[in-house]
Amino acid sequence: MLADLLFWICALATVGGALASALLPNLVHAALCLGLALSGVAGLYLFLEAYYLACVQVIVYVGGILILILFATLFSSDILGRFQRSPPWQRVGGLCVAAIAGALAVRLGQVVYQHAATLEHQRPAQLREAIAAPGGIGDLLTGPWLIPFLLASLLLTAALLAAVALVQRYRHRTPKDVDGS
Amino acid sequence: MNLGPGVDALARFLAGPEPAWWASALAACIVWLGPLLLIVLPIAALGQIIERKVAAAMQRRHGPNTAGLDGLVRFLVRCLCWFLPRATQERLTARLCRLPGMQLARRLGLGQLVADGIKMLGKEDLIPGNADGWVFRLAPYLAMCGALLPFAAIPFGQHLVALEVPVAALYVAAAGGLTVIALFMAGWGSGNKFSLLGGMRAVAQVVSYEIPVGLAIAGVVLWCGSMDLQRIVASQYNAHWASFLGWNFFQSPFLALLAVILFVAGLAECQRTPFDMAEAESELVSGFNTEYSGLRWGLFAMAEYAEMFLVGAIIATLFLGGYQSPFGEPAIIALPAWLAALIHALMLTLKASALLFVMVWLRWTLPRLRVDQVMRLCWITLVPLALLALFGVALTMLAAGSVAPGSAYGRIPALPELHLTPLAHALAWVLPVAIAALLIVLARRQHGRLHPDLARLSGAGR
Structure with a gap:
């Protein structure tokens, strides 16, 4: 199925981008790979038919936060990562956090994948429209x-x-x- | 996953009622990418012709007027009619070249585009030794993506749109945001301090000007009560023979102001003169695309023209009735569907081209702004003006009774279509203009007595 292929591309972009942004020594490369991961997340939102959320994800995170991070990396004296390596305690701690986050991400991916597979048959059209359009989110944000x-x-x-x-x-x-x- | 009716229909046509994934993929590529390449690349060419001809006219020269399509015709005749004797081929070529259209092609210099394309393809693809390999190589393609993707959501006619999403206005802004990353990658990846400086300037400028752009789009979204570009265009329909009276631009002075703001900010997002600090050739060689050559440079150039056209198309869609004709729109809708679609697509192209012409005109009229002037214009002029106009739009809606204060607390029913009576329409124009005039008069009288900080902020003390 084409949908399967697109899902795996998005999932791979998210996980691969996240891994690369954590492991690459070159700071600019790491930040750009973070952008790949964020775009992959936007793609996963598209699978949930949450178009509004996907657009906001791209505008805010890829267009805004990522640019801030890129600007900030240019202030570093060691952009290419030639001289400094992370101390061991940071690596161990990072590995622990990554393991927890990875488990959560796999569970989330499962949910998204199942959702995409069953979406068209199980959800009433009205509910799908409510998720896709920003009106419902606006109601929630200006109400409760x-x-x-x-x-x-x-x-x-x-x-x-x-x-x-x-x-x-x-x-x-x-x-x-x-x-x- | 729902890929849209067009993709599904084409996939079923290609591979039967239960299409395999490759058929879906092929159909998606054809439906999504085909129109982009078929529409947008000629558009980039159109932009280039307008640019060259207007530039030439403003400098009292002819511009590219020697290269017609004669050579191309001769080449095609040689290829297609190789079996004919040479003399017949020559006669055929000569007869084809005497067609009235060919004369026009010669005057427009259409052959120049073909020659430029071939030259671009044939040039050596240089990659500086200092460059950051994949970042440098990827940047032009990403810039092209940022310029092409937004076109998918722009309606060229009733239901003549590649991507039907309910948040199309937001999608256009999001997809256009990819350009920023591409500019940074080009600047950084070149491994050259001029490119990096140009890239940083471009990124700072584009990110800053996204705020007035967003506010201007928000004003229209508020007025029309929808983020769906198709619904925004449909809401500008007017059954009167002078159908331009229904356009958002003429609804309220605040919307007209937002349109001007969107045009200025869009110009800055394309980094066109007077906002081309990023590629200031007198100090930065050519900014972020200094090190690019051949097809990669060509992609940046095409992305620029596509983006200019995109800004024109967005302004036309949001404020100038989109694909609708300024006169006699009801008659056009009554035509057969294919004819109406053709006229509509032509209308949007015409409107966007007219705005593109204004951009080129400005390029040869205004001098380049300094970095601080660019930022001052954005943060001290455009953003407050846009906020004010947004507030004015909300006030007008409140006065017209289309939305009640406090209705936001709780489930809002779908907003009623906002149709102003002629009197309300006149009031919506006269009142804000009168108040603005009064404020300007008062401000001029107060000018000497401003608080020093305010005076500095408004640039009065300079």
Whole structure:
């Protein structure tokens, strides 16, 4: 089946991209592979017929967060990963976290795969439309989940303000400036 | 998984009622990629012709006007009619080249496109020794993907759309976002500090200008109550013979303002002059595509024209009635379906080409902006203006009674179609314009008394 093939491509992109982004020494390569993994997740959302979520995943994570990460990697003094290796405790800890996350991911993949296989027959068309369109999500965000939604935006505002504060030049600190020049 | 009615039908046509996976894959490739290549590549060519001819006209020269298609015709005649005597071939060629269309082709310099294509294919594909192998090689293809994928969701006529998703407006923005990654990869992968600087400038610019673009799209989504581009176009239908009166652009000054914002921001996303800091040839050679040659460079160039056309098509779809004709749309809908589809596709192409013409016109009119001016225009002018216009759109809807305050708390029924009466329509234009004029007059009188920070922010003290 074509759907099977597409599912395996998406799953492979997600897992392979995640592995590569963890293992590649070159930071820019690792970040680009993270982009592959994030796009794979968007593809899996498409399998759940959650088009809205897939689009938001690409816009926010691939178009926004990944670019931030790429910009941040360029500040590193060792982009090519020639000089520094992770200490052993980080590797062991990372392996443990990866094992747990991997188990979860396999379970999730199973759910998505079964879902894609049975979707067309089991779900009423109305429910599928509700998932595909953003209206239902909008209702939830402006209804029962309004307070968490507002709190998240408050957090983002705080982060923005902190960013502005970080790049301020403290002109009044030098005595010359205090004198009023 | 549902691959769409077109794919399923074609797969059944290819391999019987229960198509195998390869038939589905083939059908998907044909249905999804075929229109893209058949429509978009000629579009890129069209963009190039408009660019060259307008540039030439603005500089009082002819532009490419010597290379017609005569050589191509001679070549084709030689290939197809090799069995005829040479003299007959020559006569046939001469007769074909005297056709009126050929004269037009010569004047438009159509042969130049073919020659350019062959030249591009034949050029050496250079990869700098310092380049980051696969990143450098992959970047142009990704740029092309970012320019082509959004076309799948743009309706060229009633149901004449490759990808029917309910969130098409969002999909267009998401698929276009791939270009950013491609620009970074090109800049970084070239292993050259000029390319890297150009790439960083391009990425910063595109990411910044995505915010006004998103706000402008959000305004239309709010007004039409749908993210489905087909429904957005359908909601701009007007049964009057002057059917352009139904277009979003003419509904409210706030929507008109959003259209202008979308055009400016879209221009910046394509990195066209006056926003071409990223490929500033006087300081960065050519920016992120300095090291590219041959077909890879050609892909970047084609992606640029496809993206310009895409911006035109998006603005036409969201604000200018999409595929609908400005006059006599009801009569066109009454025509046979294939004829209506043809006229509709032509209409959208015309509208997008007209906007593309404006972009080229601007290129030869405005000087290039500095980096700080580019960022100032985005963050201090466009984003606040877009927010204001979005607020105005919401206010207009509230005043027109299409949505009640507080209806968001709880399940919203489908929004009723928003149809303004002529009086409301006039008010929707007159009131905001009058308020804006009043504010401008007041602001001018207050100008000397602004708080110093505000004055600096608004650029008054310069």
